[in-house]
Amino acid sequence: MTRELPVAILLVAGVTLIVLSALAILVMRNTLDRLHYLGPASLGTLLVAIAILVEESFSLIGDKALAVGVFAVLSGVVLNHVTARAVRVHELGGWGIQNDEQVEVEER
Amino acid sequence: MNEWLVAATVLIVALGPCLGLCFAGRPVDGLVALELSGVITTAALLVLAEGFHRQPFVDLAVVFVVLNFAGGLTFARMLERRL
Numbered sequence: 001m002t003r004e005l006p007v008a009i010l011l012v013a014g015v016t017l018i019v020l021s022a023l024a025i026l027v028m029r030n031t032l033d034r035l036h037y038l039g040p041a042s043l044g045t046l047l048v049a050i051a052i053l054v055e056e057s058f059s060l061i062g063d064k065a066l067a068v069g070v071f072a073v074l075s076g077v078v079l080n081h082v083t084a085r086a087v088r089v090h091e092l093g094g095w096g097i098q099n100d101e102q103v104e105v106e107e108r
Numbered sequence: 109m110n111e112w113l114v115a116a117t118v119l120i121v122a123l124g125p126c127l128g129l130c131f132a133g134r135p136v137d138g139l140v141a142l143e144l145s146g147v148i149t150t151a152a153l154l155v156l157a158e159g160f161h162r163q164p165f166v167d168l169a170v171v172f173v174v175l176n177f178a179g180g181l182t183f184a185r186m187l188e189r190r191l
Contacts, residue, residue, distance in 0.1 A: 008111065011155075015115045018148055022122040025129055025144060031136045034129075041144055045151040048115070052158050064166040065154050068173050072150055075177040079143055079184070086184040087136045 007055045014047030031087050035080060042076035045069055112159030119152040139183055146176030 021041035025034040049069025056062040089095055097103050126145035130138045150173045157165035 011111065011115055014151065015118055018119060018151055019122045022125045022144065022148060025141060026125045031134070031140060034137060034140045038140070038143055038147065041147040045147055045154070048151045048154055052154060055158065061157065061163045061166050064170055065158075068150060068154060068166070068169045071173050071177075072147060075173070075180075076147065079177065079180040082181055082184040083136075083139060083143065086139070086188040089188045090136055 003054055007051050010047050010051035010054065014044040014051060017041065017044030017047065032084060035084055035087070038076055038080050038083075042073045045072040110159055112155050116152050116155040116159055119148055119155065122148055135187060139180075139187055142183065143176070143180045146172070146180065150176065 017040050021037040021044065024037045028034045028037070046069035049065040049072075052065040053062040056065075085095060092098055097105070123145050126141040126148070129141040130145075133141065150169050153169035153172060154166065157163065157169065
């Protein structure tokens with residue numbers, strides 16, 4: 001019974017993060033702005049997984065939920081980078097710094 | 109209907125904005141929406157497994173999160189080269 005409150009808090013926090021992320025990708029103006037909201041959504045999945053872990057303790061379902069949550073966060077980082085790279089190549093034709101970009105590079 | 113199933117319903121409704129962006133946005137926006145919808149679906153599958161008290165349903169989430177990662181990488185590479 002004492003687990004109900006932390007479970008409810010974790011579940012509500014996780015679902016709220018995910019729903020806000022889903023709404024945010026509609027509001028943002030360009031693709032790279034939208035890409036920022038994959039991270040909070042992955043964190044929301046981890047919170048939901050921790051809620052299940054608190055509810056079920058370290059059982060079969062709890063362990064698998066934790067594994068899924070951790071994998072979602074770790075794979076989200078890689079997906080973020082790969083997608084940002086794809087967007088840049090798609091829009092500029094290459095991954096490197098373009099001639100007209102105002103990027104300061106330190107000379108060595 | 110317990111709190112887990114309510115959460116699952118909210119998460120499934122949250123797929124709506126992703127679907128809208130897939131239809132209305134450019135291909136790269138659709139890719140972002142696809143990846144976000146994969147994260148949302150993973151959470152929904154976890155919550156449904158807990159809500160229905162059926163442990164084997166968690167395996168769906170385990171498989172889906174891996175497939176979502178592989179699918180996201182594949183679509184990103186395709187988008188980089190061909191579109």
